[in-house]
Amino acid sequence: MSSDDTLDALPSWLEPSLSGLLALRPSLPHALLIQGPRGIGKGRLARRFAQCLLCESPLADGRACDRCDACGWFVAGNHPDYRQVSPLGDEDAGGERAERTRSERTRPEIKIDQIRALAGFVGVGGHRGGRKPVLIDPAEGLNLPAANALLKTLEEPPGDTVFLLVAAQGAPVAPTVRSRCVPWRVPAPPAEAARVWLSARLGADQAAQAADWLALADGAPLRALALAEPGAAAAHRMLMQAVQEIPETGAMRIAEGFGAQAAPLWVPLLQSWVADLARVLAGAQAQRFPGQQAVLQRLGQRTRLRRVAAYGSWLDQQARVSSHPLNPRLYAEDLWLRYESLFQR
Numbered sequence: 001m002s003s004d005d006t007l008d009a010l011p012s013w014l015e016p017s018l019s020g021l022l023a024l025r026p027s028l029p030h031a032l033l034i035q036g037p038r039g040i041g042k043g044r045l046a047r048r049f050a051q052c053l054l055c056e057s058p059l060a061d062g063r064a065c066d067r068c069d070a071c072g073w074f075v076a077g078n079h080p081d082y083r084q085v086s087p088l089g090d091e092d093a094g095g096e097r098a099e100r101t102r103s104e105r106t107r108p109e110i111k112i113d114q115i116r117a118l119a120g121f122v123g124v125g126g127h128r129g130g131r132k133p134v135l136i137d138p139a140e141g142l143n144l145p146a147a148n149a150l151l152k153t154l155e156e157p158p159g160d161t162v163f164l165l166v167a168a169q170g171a172p173v174a175p176t177v178r179s180r181c182v183p184w185r186v187p188a189p190p191a192e193a194a195r196v197w198l199s200a201r202l203g204a205d206q207a208a209q210a211a212d213w214l215a216l217a218d219g220a221p222l223r224a225l226a227l228a229e230p231g232a233a234a235a236h237r238m239l240m241q242a243v244q245e246i247p248e249t250g251a252m253r254i255a256e257g258f259g260a261q262a263a264p265l266w267v268p269l270l271q272s273w274v275a276d277l278a279r280v281l282a283g284a285q286a287q288r289f290p291g292q293q294a295v296l297q298r299l300g301q302r303t304r305l306r307r308v309a310a311y312g313s314w315l316d317q318q319a320r321v322s323s324h325p326l327n328p329r330l331y332a333e334d335l336w337l338r339y340e341s342l343f344q345r
């Protein structure tokens with residue numbers, strides 16, 4: 001097994017970005033905002049950069065040696081001069097979980113207590129005398145109180161603390177946080193590198209579908225890999241079948257199956273499908289389902305762009321406010337009945 005096959009190896013398309021980050025070292029800013037398309041590995045890049053900063057016998061180009069004590073601690077997740085802050089999972093959220101279920105808002109957030117907990121870390125000198133990276137991923141996960149709590153430290157981090165904030169392109173990072181960071185842009189991977197990386201991970205029997213998954217993920221390889229995982233792939237198969245059957249088969253029957261699935265697995269797929277339907281109606285090529293151009297054209301003949309665009313906007317709104325609906329069955333019925341109505345005269 002080559003080192004590229006290990007779980008945390010940096011994908012090849014991120015190496016130039018790592019070189020660029022390493023070149024900043026002589027005058028490293030207090031805070032970097034690492035931004036780029038969703039699902040291309042920005043978090044991995046930032047973690048690898050943090051490891052390079054902590055490595056105690058780096059290579060000539062600044063890359064981590066993967067051999068020293070510091071590298072060992074980092075990989076084991078217990079380097080004393082490193083902190084990573086990410087939204088807590090449901091299992092860690094305690095009493096807040098019930099509240100969020102009530103409001104049907106489950107976008108995971110970084111909370112103020114997590115930022116306050118950093119005070120003891122940034123306030124004292126490092127254990128090893130080097131830089132102390134703090135990774136915040138994703139930066140758009142900071143809720144308002146957490147973002148406000150972070151501001152002062154971001155402005156003047158004591159000692160050798162370096163903040164590495166990671167955010168998806170276009171994600172709503174608090175402007176007060178953004179303005180205190182030096183922006184660092186990570187480009188999308190070249191199509192061929194993405195395809196090779198994904199094919200190697202899908203296994204021989206699925207490698208042929210790599211292009212389909214990449215199209216659905218807007219070319220982002222890590223996102224494509226997540227879409228190809230069994231649960232997500234099953235939702236994809238269900239969607240493909242549903243859009244072949246509606247409107248001939250009643251949406252109520254279709255909705256039954258989707259009601260048993262987690263909404264985040266299938267609603268984004270339906271959003272993508274509807275966006276492609278609108279594209280085809282506007283005379284363009286399908287972008288996320290290029291193999292379904294004929295189906296989209298056939299459906300397009302039975303509806304109007306205006307109706308599809310209105311449904312698409314409504315769907316986007318639904319997905320934003322209700323990613324984990326209280327009643328998944330009713331939610332699925334609502335979405336699919338409205339979808340079906342696109343094709344009724």
Ligand SMILES: [Zn+2]
Nearest residue numbers: 055065068071
């Ligand atoms: Zn090392």
